[in-house]
Amino acid sequence: MTIRKLPPWAFTLISLGPALALLPFVKIVPSEAVLILSGIAIIWSVAFSCLSWRRLDEPSRAAHVSGWLWGGSSALFAILIAVGVMRAVPGASQPLVDFIDAFSKKHPAGETGFVFGVLAAAMVQAIGYFTAWLIWWGKRR
Amino acid sequence: MTRLSARSWRIIAALGFWVLIIVAWTVGGSTGLAIAYTAGAWLAAFSLQAWRRQDEFEKSAQKFSWMFGGLFGLLISLALLPAATQPGVISPLIGWVADALQAQDPVTPAFVLGAAYIALGQLVGFSVCWVGWHVSKR
Numbered sequence: 079m080t081i082r083k084l085p086p087w088a089f090t091l092i093s094l095g096p097a098l099a100l101l102p103f104v105k106i107v108p109s110e111a112v113l114i115l116s117g118i119a120i121i122w123s124v125a126f127s128c129l130s131w132r133r134l135d136e137p138s139r140a141a142h143v144s145g146w147l148w149g150g151s152s153a154l155f156a157i158l159i160a161v162g163v164m165r166a167v168p169g170a171s172q173p174l175v176d177f178i179d180a181f182s183k184k185h186p187a188g189e190t191g192f193v194f195g196v197l198a199a200a201m202v203q204a205i206g207y208f209t210a211w212l213i214w215w216g217k218r219r
Numbered sequence: 220m221t222r223l224s225a226r227s228w229r230i231i232a233a234l235g236f237w238v239l240i241i242v243a244w245t246v247g248g249s250t251g252l253a254i255a256y257t258a259g260a261w262l263a264a265f266s267l268q269a270w271r272r273q274d275e276f277e278k279s280a281q282k283f284s285w286m287f288g289g290l291f292g293l294l295i296s297l298a299l300l301p302a303a304t305q306p307g308v309i310s311p312l313i314g315w316v317a318d319a320l321q322a323q324d325p326v327t328p329a330f331v332l333g334a335a336y337i338a339l340g341q342l343v344g345f346s347v348c349w350v351g352w353h354v355s356k357r
Contacts, residue, residue: 175326188313191326195333
């Protein structure tokens with residue numbers, strides 16, 4: 079089978095490959111190399127996601143749009159509420175502070191906290207998107 | 220009030236949200252946080268009203284912009300992380316958020332700033348795409 083004949087889901091898996099392969103090595107590889115490799119993984123992911131999108135039929139595209147609109151935005155809203163609760167409830171942020179302090183031996187705690195905030199928001203949004211995407215298909219099967 | 224157009228609901232949503240956010244930032248602390256939550260609830264409630272009154276053309280613009288604009292905003296935010304995490308850029312911003320939240324440790328405001336950075340990146344991407352969509356369709 080040539081790459082031109084691959085189905086859309088195969089392109090999606092290919093798009094995620096480098097980013098997922100990088101995860102186990104984040105703490106081993108020097109941070110400068112992680113940044114460069116992350117950049118390459120993002121460009122790779124965008125390119126293959128575009129190829130996947132072009133091969134999708136209309137219902138599949140509608141599922142992605144609905145998933146991102148409702149799941150992604152609700153999840154983003156939820157994480158912004160959660161970080162507020164973390165600030166308001168005494169001691170709620172302590173486990174996170176300890177975790178980030180343990181992670182930031184090389185970097186200032188603030189810088190690491192910022193990166194974790196970014197990653198947490200992006201990951202929660204991805205989970206919300208995937209959940210809404212599953213619900214969309216569940217309703218139509 | 221029930222006859223207001225989608226655009227009117229959108230303006231009410233955006234104006235109220237930003238006014239409340241500025242008030243929350245000025246007040247700071249737990250009261251500021253409560254006002255920020257009110258701003259979020261305000262935005263959600265009035266945006267849903269606007270969504271329900273929109274025609275399919277407008278809904279398509281919003282969906283398309285949130286999907287592609289939001290996604291590219293997210294990716295550009297991630298790509299700009301090396302620049303955003305430079306000590307000269309991030310330290311004053313964390314200090315600014317820490318003052319507003321009256322936080323004792325540097326981690327919590329940094330985490331909040333990180334989550335807000337992602338939301339803001341997507342909002343910018345969405346806005347650019349939304350304007351571009353309307354310009355290209357008129």
